[in-house]
Amino acid sequence: MGLGVGFVVLAALFWGLSGGIGGILMAEGWDAFVVSFYRGAIGLLFVLAWLAWRPGGSGLGNPRLWFWSAVAGLGVAGNFAFYFVSIANGSVAVAATLMYTAPVFVYIVSFALKLETPTTLKLVAIAVVMVGIVMLTQIYDTGAGGVTLIGAGAGILAGVSYALFIFGFKYAGSHGSPQAILSIAFGVLVILLMLPGDNTQMVAVLTTTDWPLFAALGVFGAGLSFALYINGLKYTAPAVASIVAMIEPVTATLFGVVVLHESLALVQVLGMALILVTVTALSVFSRATPPALVKDSERDSEA
Template identity: 65%
Template sequence: MLSKGSIFIVLAAFFWGVSGGIAGILLDDGWDASVVTFYRGAVGLLFAILWLLLQRKHSGLRNKQLWFWSVIAGLGVAGNFTFYFISIDHGNVAVAATLMYCAPIFVYLISFALKLERSTVGKWVAIALVMLGITMLTKLYEIGTSELPLFGVGAGLLAGLSYAIFIFGFKYAAPHGSPQAILSIAFAVLTIVLLVPTDINQAISVLSTPDIPLFLALGIFGAGLSFLLYILGINHTSAALASMIAMVEPITATLFGVVILSEQLGVVQMVGMALILATVTKLSVSSSK
């Protein structure tokens, strides 16, 4: 049986994948990536603040550790969103996604260095299998070296490192306050940081567009609800394991494309998907024993 923490993180990754599909629709509709990202964080912030106002007891807002780690988490999310889109802009989605999902490697290396995790052959094999599955799922093997510019590769790796930073931020903030307080601080930081590169005129025009339900859904599923589940989950599991379980996200995004956008899924991609699911499930079940 999967542990409670693992189930919460799987659900969070599922909603992240759905939000990726929604973001893809908005980008295809001509919305700037910075505007889409900004609204994802802004709607998530409104979600968190409303929840905080409804449940203010035991928020931990007077705790300095809560503020410190929540700010770190917010900066990590902002860096992840920003560098991910930069990597896409200077390469393509497959490369950017594969590089970003190097995050478990960063998390495990940090965990090994801080002696939060014991380095074993099994864990390295699991990392290798997940990375192989993601490479197959994103069809990275079809991309020539000319389509891998150094700047795009660097941005993709920084997106993965930022991913690792927000994992540790949420992990260490969780014991010091309520999920809604952590999200409120993290998304406030995220929204302020993302306001700088955002096209203000286009951002204002969102308020009068027929696409506004999609922007709301993006913020609720891609920020508010998903990160709530993530905080609840990471409070019951290790940062390293959480980073591996969250690899369910690209599977969800791929299935969204197949079901909603009528995209095709090849045999190699299905094998990659199965490889990720099998490895993540094995790790999750083993950790709950």
């Protein structure tokens, strides 16, 4: 149990730091899509190495694995890209917290597909999160500054995209191994994010002095973090993993405040608290959460 929790803690910590690293790169002029592309491309190299090391039960001959993994790839591509667009048009703290609302969108999709039964508690929780989003982004105050409409919208879309990744990963999980699923998903991401990225910058990354930051972003923000999280869930209760996952937005917020000198108004801090507490409670007390969904695929992954 202790080792599993440690893996999940490290994964959440790395995800939180990846937002800060991306913020530094974009502050230096790198395009959000270029940053997203290299995060996924380097992550792809990592998970391909994992697949080569553990090729058993990959399921790569199953068309359903490819379909659902491609859906997961569409989700993770949107998640990475919208997350960094949100940071570029707002702040690391706001973007990370909005992305943390992914379980709310899992509920909404589950309700729409009749996979989950709406209850008063769930609907109230969703309403509270929406209030928190309004407070955090301050979209009601056009003169507030800081978070633009694009930044707020992209942050929410990052959460929606992560929800799509969750569903794709869940359904792919019964057809193959996590490393195979992630290899296909990151491959789809690389193809999709080649299109909107700045071609000049794509090439310039290969010779830039910022390459250590790109490497760290890819290894810790995509490859290693996903492997740690999936393996950590083998030995960690979903409820515990849900609570530990709060480390990600908290780490990202602290990085933004301390390193990038970002600041939040009191109403934004209160909104953030509403979102984090409510989403964590939903994740702990419900079976329709990201950790529980990912858990379904563990039977296909042997240590």
